[in-house]
Amino acid sequence: MALLRLRESQITKIHYLTGILSLFAVAIHIIFRLIMPFGQSLSYENVVANYHNIFYVILLESILVLISIHGFNGLRIILIELRQLHRWESTITILVLISMVGVIAYGTRTIVIASGL
Amino acid sequence: MSNEDNKKVILKVYRTNYNKDDSPHYDKFEVPVKRWTTVLDALLHVKSYSDSSVGIRYSCRMASCGSCGMKINGRPSLACYTKISELKDDVVVCEPLPNFPRIRDLVSDFSQFFSHHKNMKPFIQNDKVSLDIDDKHDLVEFEQTHEDVDRYLQFSYCIRCGLCYSACPTVATDPKFPGPQALSQAYRYEADSRDDSKKTRFNIIDERHGIWRCHFAGSCSVVCPKGVDPALGIQLLKGHMLGLSKNNKKLSNLRTKNKE
Amino acid sequence: MGTVSNNKENNNINSGREGVRGWLNPTRYGWERVSYWLQRLTGLFLLVYFVGHVYETSSITNGIDAWNSMLELTQTIGGHIFLILVIGTSTFHTVNGIRLIFTESGKGLGKPGRPDYPYNPSSLNYIQKSGIWVALLLACIAMLYGGMVLFGEGG
Numbered sequence: 001m002a003l004l005r006l007r008e009s010q011i012t013k014i015h016y017l018t019g020i021l022s023l024f025a026v027a028i029h030i031i032f033r034l035i036m037p038f039g040q041s042l043s044y045e046n047v048v049a050n051y052h053n054i055f056y057v058i059l060l061e062s063i064l065v066l067i068s069i070h071g072f073n074g075l076r077i078i079l080i081e082l083r084q085l086h087r088w089e090s091t092i093t094i095l096v097l098i099s100m101v102g103v104i105a106y107g108t109r110t111i112v113i114a115s116g117l
Numbered sequence: 118m119s120n121e122d123n124k125k126v127i128l129k130v131y132r133t134n135y136n137k138d139d140s141p142h143y144d145k146f147e148v149p150v151k152r153w154t155t156v157l158d159a160l161l162h163v164k165s166y167s168d169s170s171v172g173i174r175y176s177c178r179m180a181s182c183g184s185c186g187m188k189i190n191g192r193p194s195l196a197c198y199t200k201i202s203e204l205k206d207d208v209v210v211c212e213p214l215p216n217f218p219r220i221r222d223l224v225s226d227f228s229q230f231f232s233h234h235k236n237m238k239p240f241i242q243n244d245k246v247s248l249d250i251d252d253k254h255d256l257v258e259f260e261q262t263h264e265d266v267d268r269y270l271q272f273s274y275c276i277r278c279g280l281c282y283s284a285c286p287t288v289a290t291d292p293k294f295p296g297p298q299a300l301s302q303a304y305r306y307e308a309d310s311r312d313d314s315k316k317t318r319f320n321i322i323d324e325r326h327g328i329w330r331c332h333f334a335g336s337c338s339v340v341c342p343k344g345v346d347p348a349l350g351i352q353l354l355k356g357h358m359l360g361l362s363k364n365n366k367k368l369s370n371l372r373t374k375n376k377e
Numbered sequence: 378m379g380t381v382s383n384n385k386e387n388n389n390i391n392s393g394r395e396g397v398r399g400w401l402n403p404t405r406y407g408w409e410r411v412s413y414w415l416q417r418l419t420g421l422f423l424l425v426y427f428v429g430h431v432y433e434t435s436s437i438t439n440g441i442d443a444w445n446s447m448l449e450l451t452q453t454i455g456g457h458i459f460l461i462l463v464i465g466t467s468t469f470h471t472v473n474g475i476r477l478i479f480t481e482s483g484k485g486l487g488k489p490g491r492p493d494y495p496y497n498p499s500s501l502n503y504i505q506k507s508g509i510w511v512a513l514l515l516a517c518i519a520m521l522y523g524g525m526v527l528f529g530e531g532g
Contacts, residue, residue, distance in 0.1 A: 007323050007324075008324060008325055008327060008328075008329040009323045009329065009358050009359060011329075012329050012355075012359065013359060016478050019474050019478070020475075020478070023471055023475075026467075034526070038526050039452075042448060044437070044441045044444045044445065047437060047444070048437070051437075064431070067427050068427075071420070071423065071424040071427055072424070074420045074421075074424065075421070078417060078420075078421070080291075080325065080326075081287055081291045081294070081330055082291075082397065083290075084291060084292065084293045084326065089325065103427075103428055103431055106431060106432075107431045107435075109435070109438075110431070110434060110435040110437065110438055113438040114437050117437075117438075133391075135391045191405060192405055192406075213393065214393070215393060215394075215395045215399065216393055216394055216395060216399070217393045218391060218392055218393050219392075219393050225393060267489065267490055267491065268489055269489070270489075270490075270491060271489045271490060271491065271492050272489070274492065284405075284406060286400035286410070286413065287400075289394060289395035289396060289397075289398075289399025289400055290394065290395075290396055290397060290399065290400065292394070308489070332413050332416070332417075332477075333409065333413065333477060333480055333481060334406070334409055334410045334412075334413035334414075335406065335407065335409030335410060335413075335498075335500065335501050335505075336405075336406035336407075336409070336410050338498035338500055338501055339406045339407055339409075339410075339498070339501065340406070341496070341498065342496070343492070343496065344492025344493070344494075344496030344498070345492070346489075346492070346498040346499060346500050348409075348498065348500040348501070349486050349487065349498065349499055349500035350489070352480055352481055352482075352483050352486055352500065353483040353486070353489070355481045355482070355483065356481070356482040356483025356484070357483070359481075359482060361482035361483065361484075362482055362483035362484065
């Protein structure tokens with residue numbers, strides 16, 4: 001798998017880039033919660049209306065992908081620094097990738113269903 | 118005689134002998150101290166007058182050899198470079214350096230640490246220069262300006278005392294990580310205008326347990342007794358590897374020695 | 378004076394590694410070590426929150442009742458305090474993360490030179506320290522603002 005053979009410097013670049021991009025994406029996501037009273041912005045009708053806005057859907061999907069990559073890579077870094085057995089490292093890498101894909105898939109499912117409500 | 122001349126402190130020394138399956142314990146010794154007494158002086162006093170079996174490693178007594186590194190009151194320090202009066206404590210606890218395998222008492226095993234250093238190929242490599250020279254007339258010199266020297270000089274002051282290695286939080290859990298000493302030496306040669314083996318070293322350190330396991334906790338630079346500032350070297354090296362900062366290194370010209 | 382104490386320690390101690398205790402203890406080496414420690418803890422906390430957030434928002438797919446009952450769970454004092462913590466940790470992680478990206482790219486560290494006694498390391502300069510302090514300060518301000526928004530509406 002090409003993804004597993006990335007050099008650490010390339011993974012670091014991805015980590016930095018996803019961190020910076022998610023900052024902007026999350027900022028817009030939060031602004032959407034603050035343009036009206038916080039409680040009102042979370043009402044069912046309002047949230048569903050958000051999901052019908054294609055730009056907001058793209059934004060949510062970007063946040064999902066960016067933070068999953070950034071967060072799970074961070075977790076991988078912490079875990080491989082804890083133990084150094086080859087088997088542990090491979091298991092951690094695979095588990096982290098599966099979790100990352102799993103969270104992205106689950107979040108995408110929500111976005112797809114909610115945009116059709 | 119002033120009170121200062123009669124001052125005494127308690128020296129609490131970590132004792133064990135792993136070859137004899139000795140359980141670790143602390144021995145306490147009362148030691149007279151002056152304003153200028155160092156921890157090494159106090160330990161040598163203990164060896165002379167209380168217990169000659171206390172195991173310590175030391176040599177130059179002037180922070181040049183890097184032999185007497187130990188954890189003093191919770192922080193990695195050189196015993197010869199730490200004055201008891203500066204610790205401002207009546208109890209001085211001496212323990213072996215953290216993150217190093219322990220041999221006996223305050224003596225730790227540096228083999229892994231040195232092997233990380235060796236892995237960095239800590240010597241000048243230059244394709245233009247042959248290492249097999251039979252005739253002295255074939256010797257060459259590199260031309261370097263003061264600015265060229267200033268780029269790496271600081272890092273060449275490393276005495277391999279291991280204090281940075283023992284303070285590093287990554288080394289605390291990851292023995293495969295080369296540690297601040299080895300990585301700062303990688304930078305020292307990368308910055309040296311006589312060396313052209315950048316790619317070789319980058320390949321060595323750009324791996325899973327390589328340079329990217331440094332997260333700039335800065336503890337290495339806090340404890341370094343020679344002002345090497347390993348954290349600086351490592352971050353500069355990372356910047357070069359990411360292509361986000363430039364090395365500005367111009368390879369030195371060769372000057373062939375005139376034949377006599 | 379001889380032996381006065383005999384504290385037995387862990388059998389594995391001859392490896393000398395500080396282990397997880399080493400990176401969990403931020404107290405001995407200054408602000409940069411505190412920032413390293415906080416960056417890790419906030420990162421882990423935010424990952425847990427992120428996964429939880431993806432799960433909680435999925436309740437919208439089950440209709441208005443499921444969404445409202447999920448909202449009820451979060452609209453408690455405990456839920457608000459948790460959210461304020463999320464605001465604080467994400468602000469710190471972001472600001473300190475930006476500082477670290479610059480630092481790990483070799484910016485804001487000073488230049489190598491000839492070290493003089495008392496050997497103050499140029500990499501641990503006031504640009505770095507103020508970066509950490511600003512991150513902490515902004516995290517506090519963000520938490521305060523978040524608290525005002527969340528509690529200001531009467532829950």
